[in-house]
Amino acid sequence: MxxxxxxxxxxxxxxxxxxxxxxxxxxxxxxxxxxxxxxxxxVPEVIEALKKRCDHPVFGYSDPLPSTFQAIQGWWSRRYGWTPDTEWMFMTCGVVTGIYFALDALVAKGDKVLTFTPVYDPFFAAIKNSGHTLVDCPLEHKEDYFTIDFDRFENELKNGVKAVVFCNPHNPVGRVWTAEELERVADLCVKYDVWLLSDEIHADYGLTRKYIPMGIFEKVHDKLVIFTAISKSFNLAGMVSACIMIPNADVRAKVRYEFDSRWMFGPADLAFTAMEAAYTHGxxxxxxxxxxxxxxxxxxxxxxxxxxxxxxxxxxxxxxxxxxxxxxxxxxxxxxxxxxxxxxxxxxxxxxxxxxxxxxxxxxxxxxxxxxxxxxxxxxxxxxxxxxx
CATH class of the missing domain: 3.90.1150.10 (Aspartate Aminotransferase, domain 1)
Incomplete structure (x- = not known):
């Protein structure tokens, strides 16, 4: 096919x-x-949906329809057994942008933000350029794979880390974290009252182990921000779009304010069309x-x-x-x-x-x-x- x-x-x-x-x-x-x-x-249905949308001659200011959020919800529900509330979701122009503004909203300037390295290099820029102190927590290199050094991780949290920028699955080392590893990260963030910003943009490429959303761990919901996008999943990076999911309403309001106060609206109308078609038919x-x-x-x-x-x-x-x-x-x-x-x-x-x-x-x-x-x-x-x- x-x-x-x-x-x-x-x-x-x-x-x-x-x-x-x-x-x-x-x-x-x-x-x-x-x-x-x-x-x-x-996805061919994405192309068809975009063509159909282009038959309409007006491309004005836009917001996603409820059906777009429902399509996103349906994708995670049927493929991963996790049903995020559509109220948790809002759209923005990219995951890295979302991480930057979430840090701005939730973590005081100068505070420590940890990430597991080697890692997607824009994480470093998002942490530093938002005025925070980068804490490099190297992954433990075993024979032919990488894992989290949980002793070192917990020690860094004890030493004042306020947020973790996490990658699930992990770019570039190709790890798809197990349920046990994810829950342990969640438990430690709860224990030390640390924000957990989870980039799950590669979610759909769990090849030898199925990806597990961090959102299944309700214990961490009050400290959790999840970032997803159609960019990697459906090869639609040119749509410059992302969906942020934040279970806690007060946290969601703080992060949204960072976007709204800077007039950071978007993405464009065609991105909403692509999202709905991809998550419905992909x-x-x-x-x-x-x-x-x-x-x-x-x-x-x-x-x-x-x-x-x-x-x-x-x-x-x-x-x-x-x-x-x-x-x-x-x-x-x-x-x-x-x-x-x-x-x-x-x-x-x-x-x-x-x-x-x-x-x-x-x-x-x-x-x-x-x-x-x-x-x-x-x-x-x-x-x-x-x-x-």
């Missing part, structure tokens, strides 16, 4: 991934495995794309094992972003990023951007056709043969 092997040519569009590769020293031309969108055509598409990505993970695992045996692939549970330990090359992540771009025409994510302990790692976006992924892996193999002794 869905052909994800059919390549879509994104060159010549407004695609940052394909056409604006300035950080690699050139405008375009690299085979891209970096910025986190995919090359998969979105089940079969999502199941299919996750199945395709499971094959992609196996392709990476087998290729690296057979042809780049000194590279260590982190055990992958979720997201379309894989985490490669390439310390065997004896290069910094920045050096590898530059060499891969200049000598092999590849754009990968510089691991050091995600935390200082991630030096020598690289992030690989597998959200592409298997043919493109194989071409990229073959380029990595050439690098490996020339630089790994």
């Amino acid at each position: 869905y052909d994800f092997d059919q390549a879509v040519d994104r060159r010549g569009t407004t695609s940052i991934k394909w056409n604006f590769q300035n950080s690699f020293g050139q405008q375009d031309g690299l085979l891209p495995f970096w910025i986190a969108d995919t090359d998969f055509p979105t 089940d079969a598409w999502m199941d299919a794309v996750c199945g395709y990505l499971r094959q992609s993970v196996e392709l990476v695992n087998s290729f690296v094992s057979e042809r780049m045996p000194k590279v260590k692939v982190t055990k992958h549970e979720g997201t379309f972003l894989m985490w490669l330990d390439m310390t065997c090359a004896g290069k910094t992540s920045g050096e590898m990023t530059s060499i891969l771009a200049k000598e092999y025409g590849l754009a990968l994510g510089d691991g050091s951007h995600y935390g200082k302990q991630a030096e020598g790692f690289m992030r690989l976006n597998i959200g592409c056709t298997h043919a493109t992924l194989k071409e990229g892996l073959e380029g990595l193999e050439r690098f490996y043969r020339n630089y790994v002794k």
Whole structure:
């Protein structure tokens, strides 16, 4: 029904991934495995809904209809067994923006905000640029996966952390947290009266373990803010939209005030159309794309094992972003990023951007056709043969 092997040519569009590769020293031309969108055509019913909406000639100021919130609620209810109240929800122009304003609303300037690293690098900017003190809590690196060092985590909470910016599933290390891990995080936040800001934008890409919403733990609802979006799930990042869910009414009012007081309205009308269509009609598409990505993970695992045996692939549970330990090359992540771009025409994510302990790692976006992924892996193999002794 869905052909994800059919390549879509994104060159010549407004695609940052394909056409604006300035950080690699050139405008375009690299085979891209970096910025986190995919090359998969979105849900066909979304396209049809957008076309139908465009038949109406007016695009004025807008708010989502009740049916949009109901579609979001229905998605989480039928796929994850959790039914968030539609009253908890409001829309904004992106998850990072939401995190920034939530911190502004809930945490005093200068107070400590913790995140588990390596982690999605805009977290660092959101924490620092909102006037807060970043607390880096490194994940514990086991054989081939990462986990939370709960002793260290609790010690940081004892030392005055006021909020945790959490990633579930975790970008870039590909962990899909277990119910036990999530509940332990929730329990500690309750115990130390700490805000829990949970970025769940990769929710729908639990590949080998099903994602569990932090919202199922009612004990933490008074301290909880959840961020979701259609951007990663349905490859609709260009809609610049997100849905924030806040169970506590007083907390919700505080966060909304931060947006309203700055006239931060949105997203645009077409984003509401896309949300409703995706969450209403996207089940079969999502199941299919996750199945395709499971094959992609196996392709990476087998290729690296057979042809780049000194590279260590982190055990992958979720997201379309894989985490490669390439310390065997004896290069910094920045050096590898530059060499891969200049000598092999590849754009990968510089691991050091995600935390200082991630030096020598690289992030690989597998959200592409298997043919493109194989071409990229073959380029990595050439690098490996020339630089790994």
